[in-house]
Amino acid sequence: MDQIPYQSLPDVLRRHAAELGTRPAIKFRKQGSFVVLNYAQYYDRALMVTRGLRKLGIEPGDRVAILSENRAGWIIADMGILSAGAVTVPIYPTNTPEQVTYALTHSEARIVFVSNRSQYRKLLKYHDALPQLKLVVSFERFLGEPGLPVTTFYQLSEIDDPILDDERREIEGVIDGINPDKLATIIYTSGTTGIPKGAMLSHGNLLFDAWYTIKKAGVLGDREVLLSFLPLSHVLERTVGYYLPVLKGGLIAFAESFEKIAENMVEVKPSLIVSVPRLFEKIYSRIFESVHQLSLFKRTMFRRALSIGRRYIYARYIEHRVGLLLQAQYLLADRIIFTKLRQRFGGNLKLCCCGGAPLDKEINEFFWIIGIPIIEGYGLTETSPVICINTFQQLRFGSVGTALEQTEIGIALDGEVLVRGPQVMQEYYKDPEASREAFEDGWFKTGDIGYLENGFLFITDRKKELIITAGGKNIAPQPIENLLKRDKYISQAIVFGDRKPYLTALLVPTLERLIEFALENKINYNDVADLVVHEPVRKLYEQRVAAANESLAHYETIKKFQLLPRDFSVEAGELTPTLKLKRKVIAEAYHDKIEEMYAEH
Structure with missing residues (x-):
């Protein structure tokens, strides 16, 4: 069993800044053109945030929130918070003022990063209920209101003042003191029912999950390009779409918006994306609608190609045995039809990760057929999130794959899926009763119903649904x-x-x-x-x-x-x-x- 060579998330970035230096780390569009930060620049920007937070009195263990859409500032702020030994509290940018207020008051966040004035206004609505909130830091410039001061991200970071050697040593001393058991984040469950609960995840939880997901996937190189669009406040994007590429020394490119994903894919040519099923459902629908407009001859060719493709993927990935004739037929179908479809995704997509909800089996098969494999997995906020995934070597359509190393999956008498492993949260923040209810004899109760078959987990539904x-x-x-x-x-x-x-x-x-x-x-x-x-x-x-x-x-x-x-x-x-x-x-x-x-x- 290999040992994870890092103590904390900032430790990963510090090592990569030293070892990879000029390798591109972050890519985002600014005023019409792309800006790229390398690993050394990313690390320095994060340390500038840490410096600013420490000047404001943020100590290890303090909570600092981020209320923002995806952007480079999000992951720079997060690494800055973590490098101060503080705890990141991500809040969905789509949350209502009431939901935002609940997360801030319950977590006792002292500072919150916001993307723009629109998010700031959510804080103003219940300002009187946020006495512990001392400052708002905005990624975009605007004037604040009396009683709730705003500073800009650049002012906090003092971007024009490079990190001095003694400042670097002081901050890195804090990083040295962060061990895997230290709390990294409190993530409030989005909650289809009830009041959100704050899942407490340590540096070790998140590092384990990203590290062993990489190992199990088995195909990720050290220069992957990930297009980020799923909210970073969601644990799937946070771990697999952010910490995972940073662990591998990859590049994170930020989509301009959900509406521009298709355009950005062609520009960025990602090798990896992370999404929930809704995106794949929409793409599947659009492709079949386009096929519907074709002539009868071309529609027949397309269906014939899909039939060949379905036999091919089952032979290759399930049976691990492909005949020469089937291989030749698939290569021809791929050259004539599937290659053109892949160009819509930039032409470089190695795989997609899908989680958050069940993906329809037929849609999943379709993407594998056209050469865009969707690695479907399963997990929860409380499990950092990955518990199990399908891989190129171990694949069953309709399942959510087999468990990561050191991870055990059990099925209770009523069919509920149970899990235990190093990625399972510490507890719910300030909620001992919910924490007790979540565990039974050391097993975390997922609330999902499922069954195991030859090591593959199949989820049939939510227990409450x-x-x-x-x-x-x-x-x-x-x-x-x-x-x-x-x-x-x-x-x-x-x-x-x-x-x-x-x-x-x-x-x-x-x-x-x-x-x-x-x-x-x-x-x-x-x-x-x-x-x-x-x-x-x-x-x-x-x-x-x-x-x-x-x-x-x-x-x-x-x-x-x-x-x-x-x-x-x-x-x-x-x-x-x-x-x-x-x-x-x-x-x-x-x-x-x-x-x-x-x-x-």
């Missing part, structure tokens, strides 16, 4: 929702039926496809709310749902549905920042529509 019908059937809603979302006319779906006689669903149409359908069928309408109640639209969706029902057991079929005129959103509180459905919120918001589907029973 299982639907138990009036007839006593236990049904996992997510696989049904994923099946519905594969339809080109359905953007989002949520299934109901707990203690009810049958399943129902709320469906959000794919707006572009629905508008095309309305034009083709000459439907007159005022707005989307008007369009979704038109009889031809209703009949269309009845057909689409009936087609999905054909592959389901009778008790799993959707008997009734309602069409909604808008997407579920983070802003409306219906999705978590990682785009998971908040079932309770949606059920309350659409209570009347749901009950209407059961009214005639």
Whole structure:
């Protein structure tokens, strides 16, 4: 068993600054062109932040928050906080003022980094409830309000004053004192239900998880280019999209926005991206919509190529035995069709990491077929997050892979997945009762239902989200929702039926496809709310749902549905920042529509 050669996260950056020096570390767009910082510059910028924090009285163990979208300043601030021996408290930039206030007060953060005035205004709303907050540091320049002072990131860092030798020695003395057991971060769970809990993760938790994920993946080199767009406040992006490439001496390039990901992929040519299933679902839909526009001959060629590709990936990655004829057929399909699809991703993508929610098996297979392997794994905020992953050597579609080294997975009598290993959190911050409830005989209780098969873990659903019908059937809603979302006319779906006689669903149409359908069928309408109640639209969706029902057991079929005129959103509180459905919120918001589907029973 190999030993992790680092004591802390800042220790990694310090060593890389000395050993790699001029190797590119961070890439971001500023005023229209890309700026690149190498490892030595990244480290110096982080030490400047540390210097500024220490002048403000930040001591080891103090909490400092970051409330910002992804940007270079985020990871520079984080390393600066950690190098001071302090604790980073990341807050989702999509959080409401109430949620922001809760995280800041509960963690007792003394300083908060914000991206802009919009985030600052969230602090102003409940300023009186934040007496411990002494200063706001902004990545962008704006004037603060009386009583809540603002300084800029550059002013805090004193960017024009290089780190002096004695300052460097003093800070590095602090870094030397950070051992793997020291607390690195408190991450508040985004929470599909209940009050957020602060998971306490140590330097050792995060280092272990990144180090052994790299080792298990087995294909990551020391010059990977990662395109960062998933929120850094999410533990998956934090560990796999930030600490992991820093551990490998790779380059982290920041996407300008979620809307510009496709454009940035072509510019940056990443070899690695980290995402949640929603991105892959959308790309899959768009590709198949493009195929739908092709001639019959080209559509037939595409389907033939996919059929060859599916046989090839199973032969190569599952059976580990590929015949010469199949190899030749796949190479031809790849040259004619799949290579062109990969160019949309920059042409250099080695693999994608996917977590946060289950990825539909058919979508996963499709990306492997076209030569963009998605390494699906599983974990939680409380486990830093990776517990297990699929790899090129150990792959089962539909599973979330096999465990990392030194990590044990168990299944409780009720089917709940249990885990223990060096990546599991210390406890929940200031919540001994929740901490006690989270563990049983040394095992962390994940709250997910699953099973093990030949070492591979299969997750079937969240323990609290299982639907138990009036007839006593236990049904996992997510696989049904994923099946519905594969339809080109359905953007989002949520299934109901707990203690009810049958399943129902709320469906959000794919707006572009629905508008095309309305034009083709000459439907007159005022707005989307008007369009979704038109009889031809209703009949269309009845057909689409009936087609999905054909592959389901009778008790799993959707008997009734309602069409909604808008997407579920983070802003409306219906999705978590990682785009998971908040079932309770949606059920309350659409209570009347749901009950209407059961009214005639």
